[in-house]
Amino acid sequence: MDLHYVDYGLSKWKGKLCSTCLLFTNENISYIPVGRIIKTGGIESVIDYYKKIGESYYQELLDMLVFDAVILNEDRHFGNFGFLIDNKSNKIVGCAPIFDNGLSLLCYAMDDDFKNIDQYIQTRLPATYLDFIGFVKPLMTKRQKDKLRKLIDFKFTSHYKYKLPKKRLKYLEEIIQKRVLE
Numbered sequence: 001m002d003l004h005y006v007d008y009g010l011s012k013w014k015g016k017l018c019s020t021c022l023l024f025t026n027e028n029i030s031y032i033p034v035g036r037i038i039k040t041g042g043i044e045s046v047i048d049y050y051k052k053i054g055e056s057y058y059q060e061l062l063d064m065l066v067f068d069a070v071i072l073n074e075d076r077h078f079g080n081f082g083f084l085i086d087n088k089s090n091k092i093v094g095c096a097p098i099f100d101n102g103l104s105l106l107c108y109a110m111d112d113d114f115k116n117i118d119q120y121i122q123t124r125l126p127a128t129y130l131d132f133i134g135f136v137k138p139l140m141t142k143r144q145k146d147k148l149r150k151l152i153d154f155k156f157t158s159h160y161k162y163k164l165p166k167k168r169l170k171y172l173e174e175i176i177q178k179r180v181l182e
Helices: 042-053 055-071 111-122 132-139 142-149 166-179
Strands: 008-013 016-021 029-033 082-086 092-095
Touching (some): 055 092, 055 132, 055 142, 055 166, 111 166
Antiparallel strands (some): 008 016, 029 082, 082 092
């Protein structure tokens, strides 16, 4: 989808499989969650704030919301998205990359849930609004529609070492391909 995101990998730590990533902050740049800036008014106030600070910020917010709708990210709360801050000036210098997508791609779905997957998907809800597609569809611009077109024939690439069952990956590919058309 050509997004601004944190690249995750997999590795073992103390015998447990873990997700891994590089830091997106450093001694010069810090992260502030949007919830530290917007305290009231919910997602609508967040959207208004992003619009106010600039079109590029607003477009990145929409990119993330559309991506979350595609992957059914149930945990996009006001603590896991926000801004990069210049530590010397204390000014916003950009949107934080998309990160923390762990409660997505139907991670709690059991094999039996895939037998009635459309029904199961209806039980999955975003953290800060009522309906994934119903919420983002009216907000989408040409930019997000163009990004979605890139996923029409989406296929996962299996990790070289840690592999999900092929059947589950196939189900998830079909779900993503269907959702991008909605």
